[in-house]
Amino acid sequence: QKEVEQNSGPLSVPEGAIASLNCTYSDRGSQSFFWYRQYSGKSPELIMSIYSNGDKEDGRFTAQLNKASQYVSLLIRDSQPSDSATYLCAVNINDYKLSFGAGTTVTVRA
Amino acid sequence: DVKVTQSSRYLVKRTGEKVFLECVQDMDHENMFWYRQDPGLGLRLIYFSYDVKMKEKGDIPEGYSVSREKKERFSLILESASTNQTSMYLCASSGTVNQPQHFGDGTRLSIL
Numbered sequence: 465q466k467e468v469e470q471n472s473g474p475l476s477v478p479e480g481a482i483a484s485l486n487c488t489y490s491d492r493g494s495q496s497f498f499w500y501r502q503y504s505g506k507s508p509e510l511i512m513s514i515y516s517n518g519d520k521e522d523g524r525f526t527a528q529l530n531k532a533s534q535y536v537s538l539l540i541r542d543s544q545p546s547d548s549a550t551y552l553c554a555v556n557i558n559d560y561k562l563s564f565g566a567g568t569t570v571t572v573r574a
Numbered sequence: 575d576v577k578v579t580q581s582s583r584y585l586v587k588r589t590g591e592k593v594f595l596e597c598v599q600d601m602d603h604e605n606m607f608w609y610r611q612d613p614g615l616g617l618r619l620i621y622f623s624y625d626v627k628m629k630e631k632g633d634i635p636e637g638y639s640v641s642r643e644k645k646e647r648f649s650l651i652l653e654s655a656s657t658n659q660t661s662m663y664l665c666a667s668s669g670t671v672n673q674p675q676h677f678g679d680g681t682r683l684s685i686l
Contacts, residue, residue, distance in 0.1 A: 495672050496672040496673075496674070498674045498675075506679070506680070507664055507677040507678060507679050508617075508664070508677050510675075510676065513674050515672070552617070554674075556672055559672070560605050560622060560624050560668070561619065562674075564616060564617045565616075566616045567616065
């Protein structure tokens, strides 16, 4: 079983819609959860961190964490063409290391 | 803001050459990492370091070595470059426990 699994996509949404990205992880001891955005040919950029169960909102982004279900999600509200990218879910696997999902590619249709 | 700087954006080398990729961070972070990213394979950890002169192997260390003589600098060395090491190389750093990693811009390395 992979440590971090994401819905494989690609995900295509119309402009203005909500994009919903899902991620499950295998290690019940994980404490830190991150979402990165990666544009084609560029490096990953941190967009959200979440450490506690529940929702965390930052602008148009909302991260949701459910440790009991080992599930973390990212919602992008009012999707814009500039949100078209690959989104990586990352989960800590010890004090130093992160395990990354394979990524979900999102395309926002104008 | 955290700044992670990789010495080259694009690099072309020949098989058998010894290749050095340099990474510098300006946030006094303890932890530094080297990844490679290939289409369909995602991010794969090569080596990481949690302190000066300390290093640990990641998932794919074969053919690589690293050096961390100063806290801010972490070097990746390809001892004898081969064509299967053509890839995007990403350096990252992080601070204390459970903090996110911050990435440099990446080096696209081609081995001919």
